[in-house]
Amino acid sequence: MNSSMIGKIEKAHRYAREPERIQFNSLDATFRGGHDEYHVKLNNGHWECSCHTFSSHVVGTCSHVMAMQQILSPMLLEHDRYGEEEPVAATG
Numbered sequence: 001m002n003s004s005m006i007g008k009i010e011k012a013h014r015y016a017r018e019p020e021r022i023q024f025n026s027l028d029a030t031f032r033g034g035h036d037e038y039h040v041k042l043n044n045g046h047w048e049c050s051c052h053t054f055s056s057h058v059v060g061t062c063s064h065v066m067a068m069q070q071i072l073s074p075m076l077l078e079h080d081r082y083g084e085e086e087p088v089a090a091t092g
C-alpha cells in the first residue's frame with residue numbers, strides 16, 4: 001500500500017468520528033420493528049414511513065422516524081431532525 005493511500009485511510013478514520021461533516025439529502029431504509037419491517041424515507045425534508053401510526057397522520061411521525069432522527073441527528077438538517085410539526089410538550 002502506498003503512503004498516499006495510508007493518508008487517505010487515516011483521514012477516513014478521522015472523518016468517521018465527525019459525523020456532523022455528513023448531511024443526508026435523502027435516505028431510503030428498511031426498519032425492522034418489533035413485529036414487522038417498515039420502509040422509512042427522507043426526501044426533500046419530508047419523512048415517510050410505511051407503518052400504520054405514520055400513515056394515520058394523527059401524530060405526524062412514528063417511533064421508526066423518531067428513532068432514525070435520533071440516530072442520524074448530527075447528520076440531519078435542523079428541520080429534518082424533528083419534522084415539520086412543533087413537538088408537543090410531553091406531560092410526565
Ligand SMILES: [Zn+2]
Binds near residue numbers: 038050053054063065
Ligand atoms: Zn413508522
